[in-house]
Amino acid sequence: MMTRDQMIPRLIGCLLALLIGMTSAPAVFAQTATANGRAVTIGPLSVVNTALLEFGNIIPSATPGSVTIDTRNGNRTRTGGVTLASGGAGRGTFIIYGGPNQIVEISIPGTMTVRHTNGTHTMNIDRMAIGNGNRNFNTFVRGFLGTLGIYQLTVGGRLNVNGNQQAGQYSGTFTMTVDYL
Template identity: 40%
Template sequence: MGTMWGHRSRRAALACALLSAALGGGQAQAQTETAVAKAITLRPLSIVKLRDLEFGNLIAGPAAGTVTIDADDDSRSTTGGVGAAGGAPQAAQFYTYGGPRQFIYVTRGPLPVLTRAGGGATMNVSQLTLNGATFRYLDDAGILDLRVGGQLNVGANQMAGEYSGSFTITVTYF
């Protein structure tokens, strides 16, 4: 057995010598490669209000009517005995933040009732509308520009004054 191991050892030594010669003599060679360690932390979904829903200045006539603010382009339209009288009508605007291309669901709370400052009268918002679907994706940066329009019911000879009320928007992410 001593001879057999000796014979194998000589073959191994010869293979090492040939490999060493092929690699450039007796110099050892090494190469280095770099890998990147990565992690993604998602910020919790958040929503920030940028502006309120404004129906603008209105003139209430002897007949009831409605005022509608379009969620897509802030345009205002009126029906019935309601006239538009300036102001700055606009849809409410929110930015929602989350992960890139994150799937979300947008819901609203109860429809608001606008109450006159000092009391004495109210007006109901009969609908709130979004500038898109209730199910959608955030953009590649994880942001969505969410706008909310609505329709306000104005009574016949509605009492003059400043009216306000609030509503909630909830964004759920998956």
Template identity: 30%
Template sequence: MKKIILAAAAVAFATPAMAAPGDTAQDSGTAVAEIVAPIAITHDGGALDFGIIIPATTAGTVVVTQGGAGSVTGDTLFVSGSTNAADSFTVTGDAGRAYSIVTTGGSVTSGGNSMTFTTDAPASGTLSATGSDNFSVGGTLNVGANQAAGSYSGSYDATVSYN
């Protein structure tokens, strides 16, 4: 019995052993980044040209397609020999990347007179293998009844962004 008491006392007063280190593991992750060429847009010159118009006693419209073809509605007429033209832009950036296009409308003015217009452009495009693309903008001009004579001009915005 003496041995049991001595063994119990030795256990009670023993210095606790240091805990053995637990299992640890380590692995590495990866980080990536891709740098693309900035997207840019350049107006090619020219203008969205609604042509030379004769207004009527009722309102009408002039429509120019993205291909540059013009037509009128209502009693609005083109002056004989009048030409129409779509506007055009060049987009540059990262080769093969898709992008979206947004254009705004606005108004054209002459003196204190104005006419509103909307634009018509493709919703998107894809840059070529060389990193460029072109698109055209058409539109619809609202011609008022008995619209005042004058040379009307205005502007609109075209914005492109990567998809």
């Protein structure tokens, strides 16, 4: 039979072993994240932008250059002192909805300006064009909506990057006009 003086060290040893076992076991915990869901219902005589015209991440240098998004296939190319970095490039995409076999005339401006979030630095986009499949229509197209009354098209252009362009995010807007005939 153990004495009290013998039981206390054994009890402490058992408690320490239990604590060590609990601290070396992997912790079980849960984490959460949030995400957005989105849907757009399209009614007759609607124009919906389904993808933004994005020139992606670029690295400017002391030499001016440009980045072009091809309207027809979405490819991104560069000229001059611009280096293409990964991420986020793509042509703009629109869906036009109207009546079956309806004729539409679609136009966009040929140029636009994007502005830095600080409000003072800008870059210009020119050579903006509407495309559809393997065709590049420039800034105006007359199209047919087909038997379902739907027409999908893309928008591309050329971003002109100045030498030593200020780093940061640039954005701007352009208006697509659709006349239903």
